[in-house]
Amino acid sequence: MTNFQSMDLLAAFRRQFELSRVRKGEHLVVLSEPASRPDYVEAAFGAALGLGAHVISATVPSGSPSPTPSTHTGSGAGLVSVLEDEVAQALLAKADIVVDLTREGFIHAPVQQRILGAETRIIFVCDAPDVLTRNMPSPGDKDDVLAAAEKVRGASEMTVTSAHGTDLRVDLADCHPGFQTGFADDPGRWDHWPSKMCLFWPKAPDGKLVLAPGDILLPFKEFVRSEVVLEITGGHIDAIHGGADARLLETYMNDCDDEWARYTSHMGWGLMKTADWFATAMYAKHEIMGMEARAFAGNFLWSTGPHPFLDRDSHAHLDIAMRGCTVALDGHTVVDEGALVE
Numbered sequence: 001m002t003n004f005q006s007m008d009l010l011a012a013f014r015r016q017f018e019l020s021r022v023r024k025g026e027h028l029v030v031l032s033e034p035a036s037r038p039d040y041v042e043a044a045f046g047a048a049l050g051l052g053a054h055v056i057s058a059t060v061p062s063g064s065p066s067p068t069p070s071t072h073t074g075s076g077a078g079l080v081s082v083l084e085d086e087v088a089q090a091l092l093a094k095a096d097i098v099v100d101l102t103r104e105g106f107i108h109a110p111v112q113q114r115i116l117g118a119e120t121r122i123i124f125v126c127d128a129p130d131v132l133t134r135n136m137p138s139p140g141d142k143d144d145v146l147a148a149a150e151k152v153r154g155a156s157e158m159t160v161t162s163a164h165g166t167d168l169r170v171d172l173a174d175c176h177p178g179f180q181t182g183f184a185d186d187p188g189r190w191d192h193w194p195s196k197m198c199l200f201w202p203k204a205p206d207g208k209l210v211l212a213p214g215d216i217l218l219p220f221k222e223f224v225r226s227e228v229v230l231e232i233t234g235g236h237i238d239a240i241h242g243g244a245d246a247r248l249l250e251t252y253m254n255d256c257d258d259e260w261a262r263y264t265s266h267m268g269w270g271l272m273k274t275a276d277w278f279a280t281a282m283y284a285k286h287e288i289m290g291m292e293a294r295a296f297a298g299n300f301l302w303s304t305g306p307h308p309f310l311d312r313d314s315h316a317h318l319d320i321a322m323r324g325c326t327v328a329l330d331g332h333t334v335v336d337e338g339a340l341v342e
Helices: 007-019 038-050 086-094 110-116 129-134 140-153 244-256 277-281 291-295
Strands: 027-032 054-059 097-100 121-125 157-162 167-171 178-180 190-193 197-200 206-211 216-218 228-233 236-242 264-270 300-304 318-322 325-329 332-336
Touching: 007 038, 007 129, 027 038, 027 086, 038 054, 054 086, 086 110, 110 121, 140 178, 140 197, 140 332, 157 206, 206 318, 216 244, 216 291, 228 244, 236 244, 277 291, 291 318
Parallel strands: 027 054, 027 097, 097 121, 121 190
Antiparallel strands: 157 167, 157 325, 167 206, 178 197, 197 264, 206 228, 216 318, 228 236, 264 300, 300 318, 325 332
């Protein structure tokens, strides 16, 4: 039986590789596991060949050290078959660019930093096909995220407030501002297709976060149904109040049996105007990672668990996307009640 499914994606992967500056003669590794989408592997392989790259398709065994199911959670623990195999790591580190088509990627795995340290570029791809094509990045996206990161770098404090009662203060000293732009064009660059956001790693936020109905809990990929109040002191979540969703978060943190489960991780806001907030409701949980929620223009995204700049290596990773917040840097508003301030 002939399978033409990958042909629908060939042009999209070629455009992605052009944005990621894949050049003739470069070595490109397509990294997959048995559960990866075969049409993605085929489209990536064909698009790279069309650009004149030397292509290697490497399929490694599945299996993650994370206690949560591998259903595109965004925890980024990586595959044991790479984490414990120096030959596999050497292959990735010697490539010019790696197209990571594994289910979880290596987002928070220290081994990824070693691979990036060899100036390998990595582009991670795992969302559904129409999510990729609907949110195809453009060259100008990088200017937008760099400008946002620069605003954070020049500020001393971020405040986050909302009509629901959120009131958070965040010291931005040494918070390591960063970004995702949807393509990996610089040596040693990791990025995620699709994505467009500003993010940073504050040490010890203080205050209260109030999740309102319609906010999104990731990796559960579910909308908040009832208000949740989280009290935070020095980056530690001291208390969680509310109904079923509060109990879900509390149970997750307890069951993780992880010392960092109740600590905050990265924070930031989304800039991807093509993203659909309701997309989370339109797909089965195994089909998406939820990048439209994470990068939705004007959201406030915050997370728990790992913090590379405080040596918190943790699998207890939640991303929570909130709408309707006002985000200000030293009193200058960058997101006004959920709308980007241009």
